[in-house]
Amino acid sequence: MSFATTLRCRKCGREYPLEPLNLCDFCLSPLEVNYDYKSMAAKVHREKLAKGQFSMWRYRDMLPVEGEVVDLGTGFTPLIKADNLGNEIGLDHLYIKNDCLNPTYSFKDRVVSVAVTKAREFGFEAVACASTGNLAASVAAHAAKTNMKAYVFVPANVEPGKLVGAAIYNPVLITVDGSYDDVNCLCRQLTEKFNWGFININLRPYYAEGSKTLGYEVAEQLGWRAPDCVVAPAASGLLFTRIWKGLDELSMLALIEPVNTHMYVAQAAGCSPIVNAFQVGSLHIHPVEPNTVAKSIAVGNPADGYYALRVARQSGGGAAAVTDEEAIAGMKLLAQTEGIFAEAAGGVVIGVLRKLTASGIIKRNELTVAFITGAGPRTQDIVSGVVQSFHIRPTLESLEEVLKVPV
Numbered sequence: 210m211s212f213a214t215t216l217r218c219r220k221c222g223r224e225y226p227l228e229p230l231n232l233c234d235f236c237l238s239p240l241e242v243n244y245d246y247k248s249m250a251a252k253v254h255r256e257k258l259a260k261g262q263f264s265m266w267r268y269r270d271m272l273p274v275e276g277e278v279v280d281l282g283t284g285f286t287p288l289i290k291a292d293n294l295g296n297e298i299g300l301d302h303l304y305i306k307n308d309c310l311n312p313t314y315s316f317k318d319r320v321v322s323v324a325v326t327k328a329r330e331f332g333f334e335a336v337a338c339a340s341t342g343n344l345a346a347s348v349a350a351h352a353a354k355t356n357m358k359a360y361v362f363v364p365a366n367v368e369p370g371k372l373v374g375a376a377i378y379n380p381v382l383i384t385v386d387g388s389y390d391d392v393n394c395l396c397r398q399l400t401e402k403f404n405w406g407f408i409n410i411n412l413r414p415y416y417a418e419g420s421k422t423l424g425y426e427v428a429e430q431l432g433w434r435a436p437d438c439v440v441a442p443a444a445s446g447l448l449f450t451r452i453w454k455g456l457d458e459l460s461m462l463a464l465i466e467p468v469n470t471h472m473y474v475a476q477a478a479g480c481s482p483i484v485n486a487f488q489v490g491s492l493h494i495h496p497v498e499p500n501t502v503a504k505s506i507a508v509g510n511p512a513d514g515y516y517a518l519r520v521a522r523q524s525g526g527g528a529a530a531v532t533d534e535e536a537i538a539g540m541k542l543l544a545q546t547e548g549i550f551a552e553a554a555g556g557v558v559i560g561v562l563r564k565l566t567a568s569g570i571i572k573r574n575e576l577t578v579a580f581i582t583g584a585g586p587r588t589q590d591i592v593s594g595v596v597q598s599f600h601i602r603p604t605l606e607s608l609e610e611v612l613k614v615p616v
Contacts, residue, residue: 372384
């Protein structure tokens with residue numbers, strides 16, 4: 210049985226029943242799931258968790274679901290000690306949380322597993338989403354697993370590889386002229402028209418909780434401790450806030466010591482409304498028109514930007530952006546030092562990590578975790594320039610001419 214009790218407004222504190230709701234009727238602020246932490250603490254302990262399955266669902270008691278879950282085997286992805294990359298940029302205790310290795314190759318499988326489980330509980334006839342690509346693939350895959358119809362809406366300029374990555378699961382795939390924010394606006398209108406569970410709209414409070422498992426896993430994989438620093442990408446800002454919430458909940462449940470983690474937002478310069486606000490000392494987000502190769506995090510009007518800013522400030526962290534060129538350099542650096550082919554959002558994270566380290570904001574001896582949230586092969590055109598091959602005849606002499614050494 211779930212320990213979730215109500216939905217609560219993140220601004221005014223009003224409470225609502227556990228239904229498919231997203232916004233407070235009074236102040237129009239986002240709702241989030243509220244739990245009975247006292248009862249949860251009596252049941253959740255390290256020894257029990259250690260015996261759980263090697264997926265995000267080892268933390269089931271800390272998530273807002275009832276009954277059978279829709280699970281593709283998501284989570285408990287590797288936390289890699291990144292010595293090569295650390296040596297390159299000047300960090301002695303750098304770790305990479307490689308969430309590229311989820312079933313549909315991004316962290317979105319975490320949020321969708323929870324949200325589709327709730328969609329089935331609520332009796333929706335179909336699931337749907339607005340997406341820049343990764344979420345569409347995950348929603349389509351989970352819908353296929355549970356025999357539900359899926360409707361996925363993406364910007365018309367989404368990368369071809371991401372269209373294929375969603376279409377293979379046979380959803381109703383709809384491309385929309387405009388940005389992600391335009392697609393999301395359309396989907397909000399559709400929630401009033403159809404009995405569909407929109408994963409990141411009317412199911413958003415439950416969807417959000419899936420991201421907490423990244424915080425849970427990292428702490429457990431570090432031997433039940435929180436990192437000193439976290440660098441994570443921000444699109445809507447929701448993932449960033451939920452990593453923090455996951456760490457905070459572990460502390461509340463006495464599973465780790467009090468959290469003193471500095472949280473750093475990473476965005477692309479061509480779509481950095483959260484970073485812009487942070488740099489001018491504001492908590493007010495000014496929407497921007499996205500213009501970046503990092504399309505998976507190209508959200509110009511981030512719904513959780515305000516809350517991401519609060520986490521960055523309250524944790525003693527910060528926010529930084531990198532150019533597309535720096536993001537591409539980050540993709541290459543991660544691949545060539547640690548063997549991880551990330552999408553452009555991962556390159557943004559590595560670029561920001563490099564910038565924060567070079568400026569002394571993140572110190573050499575701090576235990577730092579960089580979150581890589583999506584795989585690169587679906588967006589490989591971004592780095593197609595790396596292909597520089599030597600063409601030879603099938604002879605040793607021809608190879609010798611190329612290598613300039615005796616064969």
